[in-house]
Amino acid sequence: MQHIKKAYVSLVLAALVTGCGDKKEEAAADKPASQVAAKVNGTELTVHQVNYALQRIPNLDKDQAKPASLQVVRNLVDQELVVQRALEEKLDRDPRVVQAVDSARRQILAEAYMARKLGTPSEPSDGEISEYFNSHPEMFAQRKIYRLQEVSIQAPKEKHDAIRKQLEASKTLNDFLAWLKAENLPAKVGQAVKPAEQLPAAVLPKLAQMPNGQALVANAPNGLLVLVVADSQAQPVTLEQAKPAIARALQAETRQKAAKAELDALKANAKIEYVGEFADAGTETTAAAAQPAAAKAAAPAADADADAISKGISGL
Template sequence: MATRLINHRAPLLLAIVAAAAMLAACGGDKGDKASQTAAKVNKEEITVHQINFVLQRQQGLKPEQAEAASRQVLERLIDQELAVQKAQEQKVDRDPRVVQQIEAAKREIIARAYAERVGETVTKPSAEEVSKYYNDKPALFKERRIYSLQELQIQAKPEQFEAIRAKLAGAKSLNEFAEYLKSADLRFSGNQAVRAAEQLPLASVDAISRMKDGDSMISANPAGLTVLFLVGSRSEPVDESRARPAIEAFLLNQRKAEAIQKDLKALRESSKIEYVGKFAQPAPAGAASAPVLPAATDAAAPAAPAASGLDPASISKGMGLK
Protein backbone atom coordinates (compact mmCIF):
# COMPACT_ATOMS: atom_id res chain seq x y z
CA MET A 1 0.00 0.00 0.00
CA ALA A 2 1.46 3.38 -1.00
CA THR A 3 1.92 5.50 2.10
CA ARG A 4 0.92 9.17 2.16
CA LEU A 5 1.02 11.92 4.70
CA ILE A 6 -1.96 12.11 6.99
CA ASN A 7 -4.37 14.81 5.94
CA HIS A 8 -6.40 15.73 9.03
CA ARG A 9 -9.94 15.25 7.74
CA ALA A 10 -13.11 13.98 9.28
CA PRO A 11 -12.07 14.07 12.97
CA LEU A 12 -15.63 13.28 14.03
CA LEU A 13 -15.66 10.21 11.81
CA LEU A 14 -12.39 8.94 13.22
CA ALA A 15 -13.56 9.53 16.76
CA ILE A 16 -16.64 7.39 16.08
CA VAL A 17 -14.57 4.60 14.57
CA ALA A 18 -12.09 4.67 17.44
CA ALA A 19 -14.84 4.74 20.04
CA ALA A 20 -16.62 1.81 18.41
CA ALA A 21 -13.40 -0.19 18.39
CA MET A 22 -12.74 0.63 22.04
CA LEU A 23 -16.22 -0.46 23.07
CA ALA A 24 -15.88 -3.70 21.14
CA ALA A 25 -12.54 -4.37 22.80
CA CYS A 26 -13.95 -3.70 26.26
CA GLY A 27 -17.05 -5.80 25.76
CA GLY A 28 -15.36 -9.15 26.50
CA ASP A 29 -13.68 -10.38 29.64
CA LYS A 30 -13.54 -7.60 32.23
CA GLY A 31 -9.94 -8.55 32.95
CA ASP A 32 -8.89 -7.76 29.39
CA LYS A 33 -7.38 -4.37 28.72
CA ALA A 34 -8.82 -2.12 26.05
CA SER A 35 -7.08 -3.13 22.83
CA GLN A 36 -6.53 -1.28 19.60
CA THR A 37 -6.24 -4.56 17.71
CA ALA A 38 -8.87 -5.00 15.00
CA ALA A 39 -7.72 -8.39 13.67
CA LYS A 40 -4.89 -10.90 13.91
CA VAL A 41 -3.41 -12.38 10.75
CA ASN A 42 -1.23 -15.32 11.76
CA LYS A 43 1.19 -13.67 14.20
CA GLU A 44 0.67 -10.09 13.03
CA GLU A 45 -1.92 -7.59 14.23
CA ILE A 46 -3.96 -5.06 12.29
CA THR A 47 -4.85 -2.08 14.45
CA VAL A 48 -7.60 0.48 14.55
CA HIS A 49 -4.92 3.09 13.86
CA GLN A 50 -4.24 1.47 10.51
CA ILE A 51 -7.94 1.54 9.65
CA ASN A 52 -8.20 5.19 10.68
CA PHE A 53 -5.23 6.09 8.53
CA VAL A 54 -6.98 4.72 5.44
CA LEU A 55 -10.30 6.36 6.35
CA GLN A 56 -8.62 9.73 6.71
CA ARG A 57 -7.86 9.70 2.98
CA GLN A 58 -11.43 8.96 1.91
CA GLN A 59 -13.14 12.24 1.10
CA GLY A 60 -16.85 12.71 1.60
CA LEU A 61 -17.28 9.82 4.05
CA LYS A 62 -20.17 10.51 6.42
CA PRO A 63 -20.18 9.54 10.11
CA GLU A 64 -23.08 7.12 9.58
CA GLN A 65 -20.96 5.30 7.00
CA ALA A 66 -18.07 4.80 9.43
CA GLU A 67 -18.95 1.30 10.62
CA ALA A 68 -19.42 -0.20 7.15
CA ALA A 69 -16.40 1.64 5.76
CA SER A 70 -14.13 0.54 8.62
CA ARG A 71 -15.07 -3.10 8.07
CA GLN A 72 -14.38 -2.85 4.33
CA VAL A 73 -11.02 -1.25 5.04
CA LEU A 74 -10.20 -3.98 7.53
CA GLU A 75 -10.86 -6.71 4.94
CA ARG A 76 -8.56 -4.96 2.47
CA LEU A 77 -5.87 -4.63 5.13
CA ILE A 78 -6.16 -8.34 5.89
CA ASP A 79 -5.64 -9.16 2.21
CA GLN A 80 -2.72 -6.78 2.14
CA GLU A 81 -1.15 -8.32 5.23
CA LEU A 82 -1.46 -11.81 3.75
CA ALA A 83 0.28 -10.60 0.59
CA VAL A 84 3.04 -8.94 2.64
CA GLN A 85 3.63 -12.04 4.70
CA LYS A 86 3.88 -14.22 1.58
CA ALA A 87 6.18 -11.68 -0.07
CA GLN A 88 8.47 -11.70 2.97
CA GLU A 89 8.46 -15.49 2.95
CA GLN A 90 9.62 -15.36 -0.67
CA LYS A 91 12.10 -12.57 0.18
CA VAL A 92 10.42 -10.19 -2.25
CA ASP A 93 11.05 -7.37 0.22
CA ARG A 94 14.78 -7.86 -0.37
CA ASP A 95 14.54 -7.40 -4.12
CA PRO A 96 16.77 -4.40 -5.00
CA ARG A 97 13.96 -2.77 -7.01
CA VAL A 98 11.55 -3.08 -4.09
CA VAL A 99 14.10 -1.74 -1.63
CA GLN A 100 14.75 1.21 -3.93
CA GLN A 101 11.03 2.00 -4.18
CA ILE A 102 10.64 1.82 -0.40
CA GLU A 103 13.56 4.20 0.13
CA ALA A 104 12.26 6.61 -2.52
CA ALA A 105 8.80 6.66 -0.91
CA LYS A 106 10.34 7.22 2.51
CA ARG A 107 12.44 10.16 1.27
CA GLU A 108 9.44 11.74 -0.44
CA ILE A 109 7.29 11.45 2.68
CA ILE A 110 9.95 12.97 4.93
CA ALA A 111 10.76 15.79 2.50
CA ARG A 112 7.09 16.62 2.01
CA ALA A 113 6.50 16.62 5.78
CA TYR A 114 9.34 19.09 6.17
CA ALA A 115 7.93 21.30 3.39
CA GLU A 116 4.51 21.25 5.03
CA ARG A 117 6.06 22.29 8.32
CA VAL A 118 7.76 25.24 6.62
CA GLY A 119 4.44 26.16 4.99
CA GLU A 120 2.70 26.20 8.36
CA THR A 121 4.79 29.22 9.40
CA VAL A 122 3.24 31.61 6.85
CA THR A 123 0.40 33.95 7.76
CA LYS A 124 -2.98 34.03 6.05
CA PRO A 125 -3.67 36.89 3.63
CA SER A 126 -5.53 39.86 5.06
CA ALA A 127 -8.89 41.11 3.81
CA GLU A 128 -7.08 44.07 2.21
CA GLU A 129 -4.73 41.74 0.33
CA VAL A 130 -7.65 39.67 -0.93
CA SER A 131 -9.47 42.78 -2.15
CA LYS A 132 -6.34 44.06 -3.86
CA TYR A 133 -5.88 40.78 -5.72
CA TYR A 134 -9.52 40.84 -6.78
CA ASN A 135 -9.25 44.38 -8.12
CA ASP A 136 -5.87 43.79 -9.77
CA LYS A 137 -7.17 40.80 -11.76
CA PRO A 138 -10.33 41.98 -13.55
CA ALA A 139 -9.95 39.29 -16.24
CA LEU A 140 -10.36 36.65 -13.52
CA PHE A 141 -13.28 38.24 -11.68
CA LYS A 142 -15.04 41.48 -12.65
CA GLU A 143 -14.58 40.85 -16.39
CA ARG A 144 -14.35 37.07 -16.25
CA ARG A 145 -15.23 35.26 -19.47
CA ILE A 146 -15.67 31.69 -20.65
CA TYR A 147 -13.59 31.14 -23.78
CA SER A 148 -14.06 28.74 -26.68
CA LEU A 149 -10.52 28.30 -27.97
CA GLN A 150 -8.78 26.47 -30.79
CA GLU A 151 -5.03 25.96 -30.75
CA LEU A 152 -2.63 24.87 -33.49
CA GLN A 153 0.89 23.62 -32.76
CA ILE A 154 2.88 24.14 -35.96
CA GLN A 155 6.22 22.51 -36.64
CA ALA A 156 8.27 25.14 -38.45
CA LYS A 157 11.77 26.56 -38.82
CA PRO A 158 12.57 30.17 -37.82
CA GLU A 159 12.99 31.18 -41.47
CA GLN A 160 9.37 30.12 -42.10
CA PHE A 161 7.88 32.19 -39.28
CA GLU A 162 7.42 35.43 -41.23
CA ALA A 163 5.46 33.75 -44.02
CA ILE A 164 3.25 31.91 -41.55
CA ARG A 165 2.53 35.10 -39.61
CA ALA A 166 1.62 36.89 -42.83
CA LYS A 167 -0.75 34.13 -43.91
CA LEU A 168 -2.40 34.11 -40.48
CA ALA A 169 -2.95 37.88 -40.62
CA GLY A 170 -4.62 37.58 -44.03
CA ALA A 171 -6.68 34.45 -43.34
CA LYS A 172 -10.43 34.95 -43.02
CA SER A 173 -10.98 31.78 -40.99
CA LEU A 174 -9.20 28.97 -39.18
CA ASN A 175 -10.06 26.56 -42.00
CA GLU A 176 -8.46 28.85 -44.57
CA PHE A 177 -5.29 29.07 -42.50
CA ALA A 178 -5.25 25.30 -41.97
CA GLU A 179 -5.53 24.75 -45.74
CA TYR A 180 -2.51 26.98 -46.23
CA LEU A 181 -0.50 24.91 -43.72
CA LYS A 182 -1.42 21.75 -45.61
CA SER A 183 -0.50 23.22 -49.00
CA ALA A 184 2.83 24.40 -47.58
CA ASP A 185 3.47 20.88 -46.26
CA LEU A 186 3.73 22.18 -42.70
CA ARG A 187 2.93 19.62 -40.04
CA PHE A 188 0.58 20.75 -37.30
CA SER A 189 -1.74 19.39 -34.61
CA GLY A 190 -4.93 20.91 -33.27
CA ASN A 191 -6.63 21.17 -29.92
CA GLN A 192 -9.88 22.80 -28.89
CA ALA A 193 -11.48 23.41 -25.54
CA VAL A 194 -13.85 25.58 -23.55
CA ARG A 195 -11.98 27.19 -20.68
CA ALA A 196 -12.91 29.70 -18.01
CA ALA A 197 -10.39 32.48 -17.38
CA GLU A 198 -9.01 30.80 -14.26
CA GLN A 199 -8.36 27.57 -16.17
CA LEU A 200 -5.84 29.28 -18.45
CA PRO A 201 -2.15 29.80 -17.59
CA LEU A 202 -2.06 32.83 -15.32
CA ALA A 203 0.55 34.52 -17.50
CA SER A 204 -1.77 34.31 -20.53
CA VAL A 205 -5.05 35.44 -18.97
CA ASP A 206 -4.63 39.19 -19.53
CA ALA A 207 -3.53 38.80 -23.15
CA ILE A 208 -6.41 36.44 -23.98
CA SER A 209 -8.89 38.72 -22.19
CA ARG A 210 -7.97 41.51 -24.60
CA MET A 211 -8.89 39.35 -27.59
CA LYS A 212 -12.23 39.72 -29.33
CA ASP A 213 -14.21 36.85 -30.78
CA GLY A 214 -12.55 35.82 -34.04
CA ASP A 215 -9.11 37.18 -33.03
CA SER A 216 -5.95 35.08 -33.00
CA MET A 217 -2.50 35.31 -31.47
CA ILE A 218 0.73 33.62 -32.44
CA SER A 219 3.84 32.85 -30.41
CA ALA A 220 7.03 30.87 -30.82
CA ASN A 221 7.59 27.51 -29.12
CA PRO A 222 10.58 25.13 -29.13
CA ALA A 223 9.19 23.18 -32.12
CA GLY A 224 7.86 26.12 -34.13
CA LEU A 225 4.78 28.26 -33.56
CA THR A 226 1.62 28.16 -31.49
CA VAL A 227 -1.50 29.81 -32.88
CA LEU A 228 -4.48 30.46 -30.63
CA PHE A 229 -7.92 31.30 -32.06
CA LEU A 230 -10.71 32.75 -29.98
CA VAL A 231 -13.78 31.18 -31.55
CA GLY A 232 -16.20 32.77 -29.11
CA SER A 233 -16.70 33.83 -25.52
CA ARG A 234 -19.34 34.79 -23.00
CA SER A 235 -19.22 37.00 -19.93
CA GLU A 236 -19.56 35.39 -16.47
CA PRO A 237 -18.26 37.86 -13.85
CA VAL A 238 -17.66 36.84 -10.24
CA ASP A 239 -18.22 39.25 -7.34
CA GLU A 240 -15.70 39.63 -4.53
CA SER A 241 -17.74 37.77 -1.91
CA ARG A 242 -17.83 34.64 -4.07
CA ALA A 243 -14.21 34.99 -5.08
CA ARG A 244 -12.87 35.56 -1.55
CA PRO A 245 -12.44 31.90 -0.40
CA ALA A 246 -10.62 30.93 -3.59
CA ILE A 247 -8.39 34.01 -3.51
CA GLU A 248 -7.51 33.39 0.14
CA ALA A 249 -6.58 29.78 -0.62
CA PHE A 250 -4.60 30.78 -3.70
CA LEU A 251 -2.61 33.50 -1.94
CA LEU A 252 -1.95 31.25 1.04
CA ASN A 253 -0.64 28.45 -1.18
CA GLN A 254 1.43 30.99 -3.07
CA ARG A 255 3.00 32.15 0.19
CA LYS A 256 3.69 28.57 1.22
CA ALA A 257 5.41 27.85 -2.09
CA GLU A 258 7.52 31.00 -1.75
CA ALA A 259 8.48 30.12 1.84
CA ILE A 260 9.49 26.61 0.81
CA GLN A 261 11.57 27.90 -2.13
CA LYS A 262 13.25 30.47 0.12
CA ASP A 263 14.07 27.79 2.66
CA LEU A 264 15.46 25.43 0.02
CA LYS A 265 17.58 28.23 -1.42
CA ALA A 266 19.06 28.89 2.02
CA LEU A 267 19.75 25.17 2.48
CA ARG A 268 21.51 25.02 -0.87
CA GLU A 269 23.64 28.04 -0.05
CA SER A 270 24.71 26.57 3.29
CA SER A 271 25.43 23.09 1.91
CA LYS A 272 28.18 21.65 -0.26
CA ILE A 273 26.69 20.32 -3.50
CA GLU A 274 28.96 18.77 -6.12
CA TYR A 275 27.72 17.57 -9.52
CA VAL A 276 29.55 14.52 -10.85
CA GLY A 277 30.02 12.89 -14.26
CA LYS A 278 27.74 14.03 -17.05
CA PHE A 279 25.77 16.10 -14.53
CA ALA A 280 28.84 18.29 -14.02
CA GLN A 281 28.13 19.77 -17.47
CA PRO A 282 25.56 22.60 -17.84
CA ALA A 283 22.04 21.43 -18.71
CA PRO A 284 21.02 21.92 -22.37
CA ALA A 285 18.94 25.03 -23.01
CA GLY A 286 15.48 25.13 -24.56
CA ALA A 287 13.21 23.23 -22.21
CA ALA A 288 9.76 22.58 -23.67
CA SER A 289 7.15 25.15 -22.75
CA ALA A 290 3.63 24.36 -21.61
CA PRO A 291 0.80 24.54 -24.15
CA VAL A 292 -1.61 27.46 -24.01
CA LEU A 293 -4.53 25.08 -23.52
CA PRO A 294 -3.70 23.06 -20.39
CA ALA A 295 -5.86 20.38 -18.87
CA ALA A 296 -8.65 21.80 -16.74
CA THR A 297 -6.96 20.52 -13.57
CA ASP A 298 -3.78 22.45 -14.36
CA ALA A 299 -5.34 25.82 -13.52
CA ALA A 300 -2.90 28.29 -12.05
CA ALA A 301 -5.36 30.87 -10.78
CA PRO A 302 -8.33 30.97 -8.39
CA ALA A 303 -10.77 28.27 -9.39
CA ALA A 304 -13.94 28.53 -11.42
CA PRO A 305 -17.30 29.27 -9.79
CA ALA A 306 -19.37 26.23 -8.97
CA ALA A 307 -23.01 26.12 -7.95
CA SER A 308 -22.00 26.73 -4.35
CA GLY A 309 -19.27 29.27 -5.15
CA LEU A 310 -15.58 29.14 -5.99
CA ASP A 311 -13.72 25.95 -5.27
CA PRO A 312 -10.47 26.59 -3.35
CA ALA A 313 -9.40 22.93 -3.68
CA SER A 314 -8.33 23.26 -7.30
CA ILE A 315 -6.03 26.14 -6.37
CA SER A 316 -3.58 23.73 -4.78
CA LYS A 317 -3.50 21.77 -8.03
CA GLY A 318 -2.52 24.87 -9.92
CA MET A 319 0.20 25.63 -7.38
CA GLY A 320 1.56 22.13 -7.62
CA LEU A 321 0.79 21.47 -3.93
CA LYS A 322 -1.35 18.39 -4.16
Protein backbone atom coordinates (compact mmCIF):
# COMPACT_ATOMS: atom_id res chain seq x y z
CA MET A 1 0.00 0.00 0.00
CA GLN A 2 3.05 2.26 -0.09
CA HIS A 3 2.08 3.67 -3.49
CA ILE A 4 -1.28 4.72 -2.03
CA LYS A 5 0.36 6.66 0.76
CA LYS A 6 2.57 8.42 -1.78
CA ALA A 7 -0.56 9.89 -3.31
CA TYR A 8 -1.14 11.87 -0.10
CA VAL A 9 0.76 14.97 -1.23
CA SER A 10 -1.20 15.03 -4.47
CA LEU A 11 -4.42 14.77 -2.52
CA VAL A 12 -3.44 17.73 -0.36
CA LEU A 13 -2.66 19.80 -3.44
CA ALA A 14 -5.96 18.85 -5.03
CA ALA A 15 -7.77 19.91 -1.89
CA LEU A 16 -6.02 23.28 -1.88
CA VAL A 17 -6.97 23.83 -5.52
CA THR A 18 -10.63 23.03 -4.91
CA GLY A 19 -10.99 23.55 -1.19
CA CYS A 20 -10.54 27.26 -0.74
CA GLY A 21 -14.26 27.86 -0.87
CA ASP A 22 -16.71 27.68 2.00
CA LYS A 23 -16.60 24.12 3.38
CA LYS A 24 -19.56 24.76 5.61
CA GLU A 25 -21.73 25.53 2.58
CA GLU A 26 -20.66 22.27 0.96
CA ALA A 27 -21.49 20.37 4.13
CA ALA A 28 -24.93 21.96 4.24
CA ALA A 29 -25.83 20.63 0.80
CA ASP A 30 -28.01 17.55 0.95
CA LYS A 31 -26.36 14.40 -0.40
CA PRO A 32 -27.66 10.83 -0.41
CA ALA A 33 -26.19 8.89 2.48
CA SER A 34 -24.76 6.32 0.05
CA GLN A 35 -22.57 9.03 -1.49
CA VAL A 36 -20.89 9.96 1.80
CA ALA A 37 -17.68 8.13 2.69
CA ALA A 38 -16.81 10.02 5.89
CA LYS A 39 -17.51 13.21 7.82
CA VAL A 40 -14.91 15.48 9.40
CA ASN A 41 -16.30 18.14 11.73
CA GLY A 42 -19.51 18.04 9.71
CA THR A 43 -17.82 18.29 6.30
CA GLU A 44 -18.68 15.37 4.06
CA LEU A 45 -16.15 13.41 2.06
CA THR A 46 -17.85 11.73 -0.86
CA VAL A 47 -17.57 8.43 -2.70
CA HIS A 48 -16.77 10.46 -5.82
CA GLN A 49 -13.65 11.79 -4.11
CA VAL A 50 -12.64 8.26 -3.17
CA ASN A 51 -13.21 6.96 -6.70
CA TYR A 52 -11.23 9.84 -8.20
CA ALA A 53 -8.27 9.05 -5.95
CA LEU A 54 -8.49 5.33 -6.78
CA GLN A 55 -8.37 6.11 -10.50
CA ARG A 56 -5.00 7.77 -9.97
CA ILE A 57 -3.41 4.67 -8.42
CA PRO A 58 -1.52 2.81 -11.17
CA ASN A 59 -1.97 -0.92 -11.75
CA LEU A 60 -4.64 -1.37 -9.11
CA ASP A 61 -6.20 -4.83 -9.41
CA LYS A 62 -9.55 -5.99 -8.08
CA ASP A 63 -8.08 -7.74 -5.04
CA GLN A 64 -6.49 -4.47 -3.92
CA ALA A 65 -9.54 -2.29 -4.57
CA LYS A 66 -11.22 -2.69 -1.17
CA PRO A 67 -8.17 -2.16 1.07
CA ALA A 68 -7.04 0.63 -1.25
CA SER A 69 -10.39 2.42 -0.92
CA LEU A 70 -10.17 2.22 2.87
CA GLN A 71 -6.66 3.67 2.79
CA VAL A 72 -7.82 6.44 0.46
CA VAL A 73 -10.62 7.36 2.86
CA ARG A 74 -8.14 7.53 5.73
CA ASN A 75 -5.89 9.75 3.60
CA LEU A 76 -8.84 12.00 2.74
CA VAL A 77 -9.76 12.32 6.42
CA ASP A 78 -6.18 13.26 7.30
CA GLN A 79 -6.11 15.70 4.44
CA GLU A 80 -9.41 17.29 5.43
CA LEU A 81 -8.23 17.81 9.00
CA VAL A 82 -5.15 19.66 7.77
CA VAL A 83 -7.11 21.68 5.19
CA GLN A 84 -9.68 22.75 7.76
CA ARG A 85 -6.94 23.97 10.08
CA ALA A 86 -5.23 25.76 7.17
CA LEU A 87 -8.47 27.54 6.33
CA GLU A 88 -9.00 28.50 9.98
CA GLU A 89 -5.58 30.11 9.92
CA LYS A 90 -6.50 31.84 6.64
CA LEU A 91 -3.64 30.25 4.75
CA ASP A 92 -5.80 30.30 1.63
CA ARG A 93 -5.14 34.08 1.64
CA ASP A 94 -1.36 33.73 1.96
CA PRO A 95 0.17 35.15 -1.26
CA ARG A 96 2.44 32.13 -1.70
CA VAL A 97 -0.48 29.73 -1.32
CA VAL A 98 -2.60 31.79 -3.71
CA GLN A 99 0.20 31.68 -6.29
CA ALA A 100 0.68 27.92 -5.84
CA VAL A 101 -3.06 27.26 -6.19
CA ASP A 102 -3.26 29.45 -9.29
CA SER A 103 -0.24 27.72 -10.83
CA ALA A 104 -1.76 24.27 -10.16
CA ARG A 105 -5.11 25.39 -11.55
CA ARG A 106 -3.52 26.72 -14.75
CA GLN A 107 -1.52 23.53 -15.24
CA ILE A 108 -4.60 21.34 -14.70
CA LEU A 109 -6.66 23.40 -17.14
CA ALA A 110 -3.93 23.38 -19.80
CA GLU A 111 -3.51 19.60 -19.51
CA ALA A 112 -7.28 19.07 -19.57
CA TYR A 113 -7.62 21.15 -22.75
CA MET A 114 -4.84 19.27 -24.52
CA ALA A 115 -6.19 15.91 -23.36
CA ARG A 116 -9.64 16.73 -24.74
CA LYS A 117 -8.34 18.31 -27.93
CA LEU A 118 -5.78 15.66 -28.83
CA GLY A 119 -7.56 12.56 -27.57
CA THR A 120 -5.77 9.21 -27.55
CA PRO A 121 -3.32 8.58 -30.41
CA SER A 122 -4.18 5.62 -32.59
CA GLU A 123 -2.19 2.41 -32.29
CA PRO A 124 0.79 2.39 -34.68
CA SER A 125 0.79 -0.20 -37.44
CA ASP A 126 3.10 -3.21 -37.52
CA GLY A 127 4.91 -1.53 -40.41
CA GLU A 128 5.55 1.63 -38.40
CA ILE A 129 6.80 -0.41 -35.45
CA SER A 130 9.15 -2.44 -37.65
CA GLU A 131 10.49 0.71 -39.30
CA TYR A 132 11.21 2.28 -35.89
CA PHE A 133 12.91 -0.92 -34.72
CA ASN A 134 15.15 -1.11 -37.78
CA SER A 135 16.08 2.59 -37.69
CA HIS A 136 17.22 2.45 -34.04
CA PRO A 137 19.58 -0.56 -33.79
CA GLU A 138 21.40 1.05 -30.84
CA MET A 139 18.20 0.73 -28.80
CA PHE A 140 17.13 -2.75 -29.88
CA ALA A 141 19.08 -5.15 -32.13
CA GLN A 142 22.43 -3.73 -30.94
CA ARG A 143 21.31 -2.63 -27.48
CA LYS A 144 23.98 -2.41 -24.77
CA ILE A 145 24.29 -1.87 -21.05
CA TYR A 146 26.83 0.89 -20.42
CA ARG A 147 29.04 1.51 -17.42
CA LEU A 148 29.83 5.19 -17.64
CA GLN A 149 32.09 7.62 -15.87
CA GLU A 150 30.53 11.09 -15.91
CA VAL A 151 32.17 14.46 -15.37
CA SER A 152 29.78 17.40 -15.21
CA ILE A 153 31.71 20.63 -15.73
CA GLN A 154 30.49 24.16 -15.03
CA ALA A 155 32.16 26.39 -17.57
CA PRO A 156 31.40 29.44 -19.75
CA LYS A 157 31.23 28.92 -23.53
CA GLU A 158 34.57 30.60 -24.13
CA LYS A 159 36.24 27.78 -22.16
CA HIS A 160 34.61 24.90 -24.04
CA ASP A 161 37.25 24.57 -26.79
CA ALA A 162 40.07 24.57 -24.25
CA ILE A 163 38.33 21.88 -22.21
CA ARG A 164 37.88 19.66 -25.25
CA LYS A 165 41.53 20.06 -26.24
CA GLN A 166 42.70 19.30 -22.71
CA LEU A 167 40.57 16.16 -22.51
CA GLU A 168 42.10 14.89 -25.74
CA ALA A 169 45.59 15.69 -24.47
CA SER A 170 45.11 14.08 -21.04
CA LYS A 171 46.42 10.54 -20.59
CA THR A 172 44.11 9.74 -17.68
CA LEU A 173 40.86 11.09 -16.32
CA ASN A 174 42.69 12.06 -13.14
CA ASP A 175 45.03 14.24 -15.19
CA PHE A 176 42.04 15.92 -16.77
CA LEU A 177 40.37 16.49 -13.38
CA ALA A 178 43.58 17.99 -12.00
CA TRP A 179 43.66 20.43 -14.92
CA LEU A 180 40.03 21.43 -14.30
CA LYS A 181 40.85 22.11 -10.66
CA ALA A 182 43.87 24.20 -11.61
CA GLU A 183 41.64 26.21 -13.98
CA ASN A 184 39.05 26.74 -11.22
CA LEU A 185 36.38 24.97 -13.26
CA PRO A 186 33.93 23.21 -10.90
CA ALA A 187 33.33 19.57 -11.80
CA LYS A 188 31.26 16.73 -10.35
CA VAL A 189 32.38 13.16 -10.98
CA GLY A 190 30.09 10.16 -10.89
CA GLN A 191 29.60 6.65 -12.19
CA ALA A 192 26.48 5.03 -13.51
CA VAL A 193 25.29 1.83 -15.13
CA LYS A 194 22.57 2.55 -17.67
CA PRO A 195 20.84 0.57 -20.41
CA ALA A 196 20.50 2.19 -23.81
CA GLU A 197 16.89 3.27 -23.24
CA GLN A 198 17.89 5.41 -20.26
CA LEU A 199 20.38 7.48 -22.25
CA PRO A 200 19.53 10.63 -24.25
CA ALA A 201 18.57 9.77 -27.81
CA ALA A 202 20.84 12.57 -29.08
CA VAL A 203 24.06 10.90 -27.88
CA LEU A 204 23.14 7.21 -27.87
CA PRO A 205 24.11 6.53 -31.53
CA LYS A 206 27.62 7.88 -30.84
CA LEU A 207 27.96 5.98 -27.57
CA ALA A 208 26.93 2.77 -29.33
CA GLN A 209 29.87 3.11 -31.74
CA MET A 210 32.48 4.04 -29.11
CA PRO A 211 34.99 1.45 -27.86
CA ASN A 212 35.58 1.08 -24.15
CA GLY A 213 37.77 3.85 -22.76
CA GLN A 214 36.71 6.44 -25.30
CA ALA A 215 35.31 9.77 -24.12
CA LEU A 216 32.44 11.85 -25.44
CA VAL A 217 31.92 15.55 -24.75
CA ALA A 218 28.45 17.07 -24.95
CA ASN A 219 26.86 20.39 -24.19
CA ALA A 220 25.06 20.65 -20.85
CA PRO A 221 22.89 23.44 -19.39
CA ASN A 222 25.72 25.08 -17.44
CA GLY A 223 28.78 23.83 -19.28
CA LEU A 224 29.92 20.47 -20.61
CA LEU A 225 29.40 16.84 -19.80
CA VAL A 226 32.14 14.26 -20.35
CA LEU A 227 31.06 10.63 -20.68
CA VAL A 228 33.68 7.88 -20.65
CA VAL A 229 32.56 4.40 -21.66
CA ALA A 230 34.26 2.35 -18.97
CA ASP A 231 32.58 -0.85 -20.16
CA SER A 232 29.64 -2.05 -22.22
CA GLN A 233 27.83 -5.34 -22.65
CA ALA A 234 25.56 -6.34 -25.50
CA GLN A 235 21.98 -7.12 -24.45
CA PRO A 236 19.86 -6.98 -27.61
CA VAL A 237 16.07 -7.20 -27.65
CA THR A 238 13.89 -8.71 -30.37
CA LEU A 239 11.20 -6.93 -32.33
CA GLU A 240 8.54 -8.85 -30.42
CA GLN A 241 10.03 -7.80 -27.06
CA ALA A 242 10.35 -4.19 -28.18
CA LYS A 243 6.85 -3.79 -29.66
CA PRO A 244 5.11 -2.36 -26.53
CA ALA A 245 7.88 0.19 -25.89
CA ILE A 246 8.00 1.21 -29.55
CA ALA A 247 4.22 1.62 -29.68
CA ARG A 248 4.36 3.92 -26.65
CA ALA A 249 7.24 5.90 -28.15
CA LEU A 250 5.42 6.37 -31.46
CA GLN A 251 2.21 7.41 -29.70
CA ALA A 252 4.14 9.91 -27.56
CA GLU A 253 5.82 11.29 -30.66
CA THR A 254 2.48 11.64 -32.42
CA ARG A 255 1.00 13.37 -29.40
CA GLN A 256 3.93 15.78 -29.12
CA LYS A 257 3.61 16.76 -32.77
CA ALA A 258 -0.14 17.27 -32.42
CA ALA A 259 0.36 19.32 -29.24
CA LYS A 260 2.92 21.54 -30.98
CA ALA A 261 0.60 22.02 -33.97
CA GLU A 262 -2.27 22.97 -31.66
CA LEU A 263 -0.08 25.39 -29.70
CA ASP A 264 1.22 26.96 -32.93
CA ALA A 265 -2.37 27.45 -34.10
CA LEU A 266 -3.34 29.08 -30.80
CA LYS A 267 -0.35 31.42 -31.03
CA ALA A 268 -1.18 32.34 -34.62
CA ASN A 269 -4.65 33.48 -33.56
CA ALA A 270 -3.56 35.30 -30.41
CA LYS A 271 -2.13 38.73 -29.70
CA ILE A 272 0.99 38.15 -27.60
CA GLU A 273 3.16 40.93 -26.20
CA TYR A 274 6.37 40.52 -24.20
CA VAL A 275 6.96 43.54 -22.01
CA GLY A 276 9.92 45.26 -20.35
CA GLU A 277 12.82 43.00 -19.42
CA PHE A 278 10.99 40.09 -21.05
CA ALA A 279 10.76 41.81 -24.44
CA ASP A 280 13.26 39.37 -25.98
CA ALA A 281 11.34 36.27 -24.82
CA GLY A 282 9.39 36.06 -28.05
CA THR A 283 12.38 36.09 -30.40
CA GLU A 284 13.29 32.90 -32.21
CA THR A 285 16.83 32.74 -30.81
CA THR A 286 15.84 32.96 -27.16
CA ALA A 287 12.92 30.58 -27.64
CA ALA A 288 15.20 28.04 -29.32
CA ALA A 289 17.77 28.39 -26.56
CA ALA A 290 15.15 27.88 -23.85
CA GLN A 291 13.77 24.68 -25.35
CA PRO A 292 16.91 22.53 -24.99
CA ALA A 293 17.37 23.81 -21.44
CA ALA A 294 13.88 22.65 -20.53
CA ALA A 295 14.51 19.28 -22.14
CA LYS A 296 17.79 18.86 -20.31
CA ALA A 297 16.06 19.43 -16.98
CA ALA A 298 14.39 16.08 -17.54
CA ALA A 299 17.41 14.40 -19.17
CA PRO A 300 20.41 16.59 -18.43
CA ALA A 301 23.04 14.26 -19.85
CA ALA A 302 23.58 15.92 -23.21
CA ASP A 303 22.16 17.44 -26.35
CA ALA A 304 22.87 16.77 -30.01
CA ASP A 305 26.13 18.75 -30.02
CA ALA A 306 28.35 15.89 -28.89
CA ASP A 307 31.92 15.11 -29.94
CA ALA A 308 33.65 11.79 -29.40
CA ILE A 309 37.31 12.05 -28.45
CA SER A 310 39.13 9.75 -30.86
CA LYS A 311 41.71 8.31 -28.48
CA GLY A 312 40.93 6.39 -25.35
CA ILE A 313 41.41 7.79 -21.87
CA SER A 314 42.17 5.80 -18.73
CA GLY A 315 39.53 5.90 -16.03
CA LEU A 316 39.76 7.04 -12.42
